[in-house]
Amino acid sequence: MSGHEQFAENLALLALGSLEGEERLALEKHLQECASCRRELESLRGDLALLSLSTAGPKPPARSRERLVAAIAREPRRGTASSQRRSGWILAPSLLAAAFMLLTIFLMKQNSTLTQRIAAMDYDAAARQVELQHAHEIVATLTASDAMRVTLVAAKSAPQPQGKAIFVRDRSSLIFIASNMPAAPPEKAYELWLIPTRGAPIPAGVFKPDAHGSATVVNPPLPLGIKAKTFAITIEPAAGSTTPTMPIVMLGAGE
Amino acid sequence: MSPAQPRAGLSDAALVSAIRSGKEGAMAELYDRYSAVVYSVSLRVLGDTGAAEDVLQEVFLQLWRNPDWFDSSRGNLAPWLAVIARNRSIDVLRKRRPESDVEDVLLSVEPDMAGDADRAVVMSKVRTVLGGMPEAQRSVLEMAYFEGLSHSEISAKTGEPLGTVKTRIRTGLLTLRKAFEA
Numbered sequence: 001m002s003g004h005e006q007f008a009e010n011l012a013l014l015a016l017g018s019l020e021g022e023e024r025l026a027l028e029k030h031l032q033e034c035a036s037c038r039r040e041l042e043s044l045r046g047d048l049a050l051l052s053l054s055t056a057g058p059k060p061p062a063r064s065r066e067r068l069v070a071a072i073a074r075e076p077r078r079g080t081a082s083s084q085r086r087s088g089w090i091l092a093p094s095l096l097a098a099a100f101m102l103l104t105i106f107l108m109k110q111n112s113t114l115t116q117r118i119a120a121m122d123y124d125a126a127a128r129q130v131e132l133q134h135a136h137e138i139v140a141t142l143t144a145s146d147a148m149r150v151t152l153v154a155a156k157s158a159p160q161p162q163g164k165a166i167f168v169r170d171r172s173s174l175i176f177i178a179s180n181m182p183a184a185p186p187e188k189a190y191e192l193w194l195i196p197t198r199g200a201p202i203p204a205g206v207f208k209p210d211a212h213g214s215a216t217v218v219n220p221p222l223p224l225g226i227k228a229k230t231f232a233i234t235i236e237p238a239a240g241s242t243t244p245t246m247p248i249v250m251l252g253a254g255e
Numbered sequence: 256m257s258p259a260q261p262r263a264g265l266s267d268a269a270l271v272s273a274i275r276s277g278k279e280g281a282m283a284e285l286y287d288r289y290s291a292v293v294y295s296v297s298l299r300v301l302g303d304t305g306a307a308e309d310v311l312q313e314v315f316l317q318l319w320r321n322p323d324w325f326d327s328s329r330g331n332l333a334p335w336l337a338v339i340a341r342n343r344s345i346d347v348l349r350k351r352r353p354e355s356d357v358e359d360v361l362l363s364v365e366p367d368m369a370g371d372a373d374r375a376v377v378m379s380k381v382r383t384v385l386g387g388m389p390e391a392q393r394s395v396l397e398m399a400y401f402e403g404l405s406h407s408e409i410s411a412k413t414g415e416p417l418g419t420v421k422t423r424i425r426t427g428l429l430t431l432r433k434a435f436e437a
Binding site: 008009010012013015016017018020039041043044045046047048049050051052053054055056057058059060061064065067068069071072073075115117120122123124126127 | 265269270273276277278280286291292294295296298304307311315316319320334335337338340342374375382385396399400401405406424425428429431432435
C-alpha cells in the first residue's frame with residue numbers, strides 16, 4: 001500500500017464502520033480507484049474477524065435452533081420449482097437481435113437453475129452417503145464376529161438366554177440379538193418367528209449361536225406391513241421350517 | 256430438521272449452493288457449524304443472551320434468504336459471519352438501522368477457520384496475541400470492535416489524542432495479522 005499511507009488509519013476505521021463524514025466520502029472515492037486499498041480493507045476486515053474469534057466459547061441454547069427451523073419453515077419455498085418465467089418472445093427477422101438476447105438470458109437462467117439443481121443433488125447424494133455409512137456402521141457393530149456382547153442382569157443372578165427383537169412395521173425391518181443361548185442340538189438350529197396379530201407365524205430367520213452363545217438376525221425377508229403380536233423361537237432342522245415345531249423355547253411380546 | 260450429522264465432506268460452498276436450492280438440511284448444518292461463532296460475538300458485544308439470540312436468528316435467516324451474499328470463492332463462512340454478527344450487534348447496541356449492506360462485506364483472512372479444530376487454534380492464538388499487547392492498545396482495539404465506539408469517543412473516554420487512538424487501532428490489527436503470517 002505504498003503511497004497510500006494517508007489512508008491507512010482511516011481504512012481501519014472504515015472496516016470498523018466508524019469513519020464518518022468527509023473522511024469517509026474521500027476514502028470511499030479513493031477506494032473506487034485503488035485496488036490496493038480495497039485489498040487492504042478486505043485484509044483489515046479479516047483481522048477483525050480474527051479478533052471476533054477471541055470471543056469463541058459460549059454456544060447458543062437449543063431453542064435458538066428450533067426457532068430458526070420454525071422461521072425457515074414459514075419462509076416461502078424456493079428451489080424445488082423452476083422459478084424462471086418464459087418470456088413471450090416471438091422470433092421475427094426484424095427482432096432477431098432482441099430475440100437472441102432473450103434466448104441468451106433464458107439460457108443463462110436455465111443454466112443457473114440447472115446449476116442449483118446439481119448442487120441440491122450433490123448435497124442429497126452426500127447426505128445419503130453419510131446416512132448409509134452411519135447405517136453400515138450400526139449393522140457392522142451389531143453383527144461383527146469379534147464384537148463383545150454383554151448382557152447386563154441383576155447382580156448375583158445366573159446368565160439366562162435372552163433375545164431382543166427390534167421391529168419396525170412400516171419398513172418390515174427386524175434386528176434380533178440373542179445372548180447366553182445354549183448351542184442348538186446337532187443338525188438343528190434356532191428359528192425366529194414373527195407371530196402376527198392375525199394369521200400364521202411367519203419365519204423370521206434361522207440362526208445358530210456362536211461359541212459365546214451370541215447370535216444376530218438382521219433384516220430377514222418379511223412381508224410388508226405385518227403387525228407383530230409376539231416373537232418366538234423354536235428349534236428346527238438346520239435349514240429352517242415354514243411352520244414352527246413345538247415347543248416354543250423363547251417368547252416375547254411387544255413392549 | 257433433525258440435528259445434522261457431521262458431514263465432513265461438505266464444504267461451506269456446497270452447503271451454500273444447497274441453501275440456494277432451498278435445502279433446509281444444509282441450513283441446519285451451517286447453523287450447527289457456525290452458530291457458536293455468531294452467538295459468542297453477539298453476546299460479547301451485547302452482553303445479553305436474549306439480544307444475542309435475536310442477532311443469531313437474524314444473521315442466519317438473512318443467509319437463508321440471501322445465500323448469494325456470501326461469496327464462497329473467498330473461503331469459508333466463519334470469518335464472514337463473525338464480522339456480520341459483530342456489525343449487526345453494534346447496530347442493535349446503538350439502536351440504529353443496519354448501516355452497511357451485508358453483501359458489501361468482503362474480507363480476506365489467512366488462517367483456515369472451517370473446522371472446529373481450526374477455529375480453536377485460531378482462538379487460542381488470537382487470545383495469546385491480545386494478551387501480549389500493551390494494555391492501552393488492547394483496550395482501544397476492544398472498545399472499537401466490541402463496544403462499537405468511534406475513535407472520537409475512545410479519545411474522549413481515555414483522554415488520548417485522536418491520532419494515537421487511530422494508530423493504536425491500526426497497529427493492533429496489523430499485529431494480529433502478522434501473528435498469522437509467521
